[in-house]
Amino acid sequence: MRPLRALLVYILAxxxxxxxxxxxLYWLVQxxxxxxxxxxxxxxxxxxxxxxxxxxxxxxxxxxxxxxxxPLVKNLGFASMAEVGFANPRGQLKRFGGGFVLGLISLAxxxxxxxxxxxxxxxPRLSGGEIVERLLEAAVAALITATLEELLFRGALFGAxxxxxxxxxxxxFSSVFYAVMHYFESAKDAEAxxxxxxxxxxLPLMFANLGNFHSAIPGVFNLTIVGMLLAWAxxxxxxxxxxxxxxxxxxxxxxxxxxITYMPHATDxxxxxxxxxxxxxxxxxxxxxxxxxxxxxxxxxxxQHPTSNAQ
Numbered sequence: 001m002r003p004l005r006a007l008l009v010y011i012l013a014x015x016x017x018x019x020x021x022x023x024x025l026y027w028l029v030q031x032x033x034x035x036x037x038x039x040x041x042x043x044x045x046x047x048x049x050x051x052x053x054x055x056x057x058x059x060x061x062x063x064x065x066x067x068x069x070x071p072l073v074k075n076l077g078f079a080s081m082a083e084v085g086f087a088n089p090r091g092q093l094k095r096f097g098g099g100f101v102l103g104l105i106s107l108a109x110x111x112x113x114x115x116x117x118x119x120x121x122x123x124p125r126l127s128g129g130e131i132v133e134r135l136l137e138a139a140v141a142a143l144i145t146a147t148l149e150e151l152l153f154r155g156a157l158f159g160a161x162x163x164x165x166x167x168x169x170x171x172x173f174s175s176v177f178y179a180v181m182h183y184f185e186s187a188k189d190a191e192a193x194x195x196x197x198x199x200x201x202x203l204p205l206m207f208a209n210l211g212n213f214h215s216a217i218p219g220v221f222n223l224t225i226v227g228m229l230l231a232w233a234x235x236x237x238x239x240x241x242x243x244x245x246x247x248x249x250x251x252x253x254x255x256x257x258x259x260i261t262y263m264p265h266a267t268d269x270x271x272x273x274x275x276x277x278x279x280x281x282x283x284x285x286x287x288x289x290x291x292x293x294x295x296x297x298x299x300x301x302x303x304q305h306p307t308s309n310a311q
Contacts, residue, residue, distance in 0.1 A: 018061030058206075069156065076156060110279055154231055158174040183207070222280050254279055270283065
């Protein structure tokens with residue numbers, strides 16, 4: 001049961017540590033902004049200085065998660081990055097590309113349905129140059145996010161759980177956890193004085209979306225299917241390259257969808273999805289994602305189970 005203990009310690013450290021780190025970091029930035037107003041008047045420094053406290057909590061949680069990832073991997077008993085799914089990248093381009101194409105095609109079906117039914121329209125205010133620039137930024141963000149999330153949720157979490165449980169049980173547990181974490185949102189700024197415990201007070205509020213039926217359903221179902229497909233791909237291929245490509249394709253579509261399209265006021269948001277996960281959190285996406293999972297499982301059902309993550 002050592003992997004489960006390591007995961008529990010990691011999760012508690014990430015949330016509690018991030019919540020406790022946020023107040024002093026917030027005070028430090030505000031103090032620097034007062035002493036160096038010209039530096040913090042614009043650009044990235046300006047955005048950091050003017051960000052509300054809940055955003056600091058979010059970023060500190062992410063920071064602790066990234067810093068603690070390697071100690072987590074070591075404590076889970078993985079001797080190398082190859083055992084967490086990062087095998088030698090030589091010869092893996094085909095797997096990565098195959099995953100990326102599958103991700104693009106699956107969400108393209110949802111986008112095509114939305115345009116056909118007039119649930120989404122092209123954004124008229126962006127120039128061609130702006131679209132290209134923002135899509136390139138989306139591609140870079142998608143690659144970074146996909147790599148980090150696959151390392152954490154599939155390489156570390158799913159990899160650790162299957163040391164204790166049957167891999168199919170581990171697949172379901174890790175996928176549900178993955179889905180729930182995507183509904184972890186910034187709480188609204190209460191405009192109260194910031195104290196050492198302010199971050200801890202915000203933590204329960206950051207899961208408020210899970211109590212909103214229309215917000216969480218069917219999004220949690222859809223993202224659970226997404227997690228299952230990504231974990232199945234890892235289990236069948238023995239490394240994370242296909243999963244990273246698939247995940248990157250999905251994230252790129254989500255970001256591109258938000259950049260170049262908008263939702264008319266009359267659109268049913270529960271049916272078609274809304275917010276930052278618009279293309280994947282509506283009821284229309286559920287059968288498409290579930291169908292993608294079934295087809296992929298069917299196509300790979302006879303694939304030999306890798307005996308090692310280092311393949």
